[in-house]
Amino acid sequence: MAQTIIIDPVTRIEGHLAVEVEVDGGRVVNAKSMGMMFRGLELIMKGRDPRDAAQLMQRICGV
Amino acid sequence: MPTKLSRRDFLRLCAGSAAAISLSGYLAPFIKEAAAAGGPPVLWIQGGSCTGCSISILNTVHPDIEKVITEVISLRYHPNLSAGAGKLVFEEMYKVAAENPKKFFLVVEGAVPVADDGVYCIIGERNGHHLTFLKAVQELGSQAAGILNFGTCSAFGGFPATPPNPTDCKPVKDIVKNVPIVNVPGCPPHPDWMVGTIAHVILYNELPELDAFGRPTMFFDKIIHDNCQRRQYFDNAIFAKNFGEPGCMLELGCKGPFAHCDSTTRLWNGGTNWCVKAGGVCIACTEPQFPAWPIYERLPELPVAPGITATVDQIGGVLAGLAVLGIGGHLAGNIMTGRIGPKKNQDEKEGDE
Numbered sequence: 001m002a003q004t005i006i007i008d009p010v011t012r013i014e015g016h017l018a019v020e021v022e023v024d025g026g027r028v029v030n031a032k033s034m035g036m037m038f039r040g041l042e043l044i045m046k047g048r049d050p051r052d053a054a055q056l057m058q059r060i061c062g063v
Numbered sequence: 064m065p066t067k068l069s070r071r072d073f074l075r076l077c078a079g080s081a082a083a084i085s086l087s088g089y090l091a092p093f094i095k096e097a098a099a100a101g102g103p104p105v106l107w108i109q110g111g112s113c114t115g116c117s118i119s120i121l122n123t124v125h126p127d128i129e130k131v132i133t134e135v136i137s138l139r140y141h142p143n144l145s146a147g148a149g150k151l152v153f154e155e156m157y158k159v160a161a162e163n164p165k166k167f168f169l170v171v172e173g174a175v176p177v178a179d180d181g182v183y184c185i186i187g188e189r190n191g192h193h194l195t196f197l198k199a200v201q202e203l204g205s206q207a208a209g210i211l212n213f214g215t216c217s218a219f220g221g222f223p224a225t226p227p228n229p230t231d232c233k234p235v236k237d238i239v240k241n242v243p244i245v246n247v248p249g250c251p252p253h254p255d256w257m258v259g260t261i262a263h264v265i266l267y268n269e270l271p272e273l274d275a276f277g278r279p280t281m282f283f284d285k286i287i288h289d290n291c292q293r294r295q296y297f298d299n300a301i302f303a304k305n306f307g308e309p310g311c312m313l314e315l316g317c318k319g320p321f322a323h324c325d326s327t328t329r330l331w332n333g334g335t336n337w338c339v340k341a342g343g344v345c346i347a348c349t350e351p352q353f354p355a356w357p358i359y360e361r362l363p364e365l366p367v368a369p370g371i372t373a374t375v376d377q378i379g380g381v382l383a384g385l386a387v388l389g390i391g392g393h394l395a396g397n398i399m400t401g402r403i404g405p406k407k408n409q410d411e412k413e414g415d416e
Contacts (some may be wrong), residue, residue, distance in 0.1 A: 006149065006188055007148050007149040008149055008187050008188040008193075009142060009148065009149065009152070009153070009186055009187040009188075010148050010149070011142055011143065011144075011145045011146075011147065011148045011152060012143055012144070012145075012146075012148075013143070014113070014114040014143070015114070016109075016184065016185060016186055016187075018185075018187075018188065036184065036185040036186070036193075037110075037111065037183065037184045037185070038176075038183045038184075038229075038230060039111050039176075039183070039222075039223040039229070039230060039232075040223075040229025040230055041222070041223070043227060043229045044222070044223075044225045044226075044227070044228075044229065048357070049357050049358070049359065049360065051358065051359045052354070052357065052358045052359070055346060055354070055358050056222060056354060056358075059113045059115065059222050059250065060113060061113050061114065061115075062112075062113035062114045062115020062116070062117075062118050062119075062251060063113075063114050063115075063118055
């Protein structure tokens with residue numbers, strides 16, 4: 001019988017990550033890694049002055 | 064050990080620039096004493112953010128951040144600093160909230176996406192369900208003694224809430240009502256602004272004095288343009304046409320005349336430099352409208368209040384109103400006297416040359 005281990009939130013990273021691991025008899029049989037945030041920054045950039053991209057896209061990740 | 068710091072001295076320390084190599088260094092012994100006497104716990108949650116505000120507070124240089132978070136602030140949960148992960152840290156966070164109703168302070172970093180019931184930001188799993196940031200802010204925020212919004216995103220919406228606002232991001236003040244809120248905007252905020260605000264609530268157990276946008280006046284009552292090192296160029300009508308040139312950078316898109324903060328004197332990276340001194344324009348990252356405006360364009364229209372804009376030409380006419388809103392009267396004065404012409408005329412002039 002497979003056991004599912006969920007780690008959510010994963011700390012000490014930028015953003016929101018969840019990990020789901022299925023373990024069967026001490027062996028990992030399946031694993032999922034999930035990004036849990038969507039901001040749609042590409043949609044915000046659409047139609048803007050291209051020079052703004054340098055200022056705004058650096059704010060994808062502040063780490 | 065120090066005795067209690069009077070609020071007057073505290074404000075002088077926060078607003079002062081000469082002695083402020085590191086604000087937290089001066090405040091640390093006082094906060095430590097207050098915290099030892101049972102200071103409120105602090106929970107820090109992150110939503111639609113880039114973690115830049117957390118990284119900025121890690122740039123507190125003296126004492127180092129390790130001392131601040133282990134000895135000074137009773138920081139009980141932080142998504143980037145908590146050693147545990149998953150269920151372990153989440154249960155601790157809710158335990159602290161339940162044990163200290165209306166006593167703990169909640170730090171919120173990041174805007175709150177509300178579209179589709181907040182599914183665009185899930186901060187963890189609780190009781191077998193995904194916990195949305197929206198729900199976490201509602202639940203924890205309503206139990207808190209106060210909410211400290213660190214960063215422009217949680218204070219005003221910021222980058223994720225910029226039109227077309229794909230995930231319908233809202234600032235925290237639209238989500239939680241009837242709880243005192245302090246906005247410490249900035250993209251990111253200066254570590255001193257954050258440590259200073261936390262210090263104030265721990266030392267005096269109440270919020271600092273706030274301006275019309277909920278920002279502590281001890282850090283946000285100054286206008287960049289008034290204290291800018293390039294101010295003399297503006298007064299002499301010398302305007303840079305390209306980056307790297309001497310001159311006021313208003314024509315290159317500097318938003319200094321509308322930006323409230325004390326970066327000009329506080330300086331960043333442990334007192335090294337700040338945006339304009341490094342040759343960049345001020346992007347007014349502490350203002351509610353950031354970054355909806357074109358960053359490298361001189362604004363033909365100035366947002367003077369939510370939903371109200373004025374062209375530069377109109378400003379002379381509404382000088383009194385602008386002074387109330389804290390936009391430098393000298394700017395309007397200079398426009399009135401023709402020192403800075405309307406943008407259209409400037410372009411025409413350039414074309415003629």
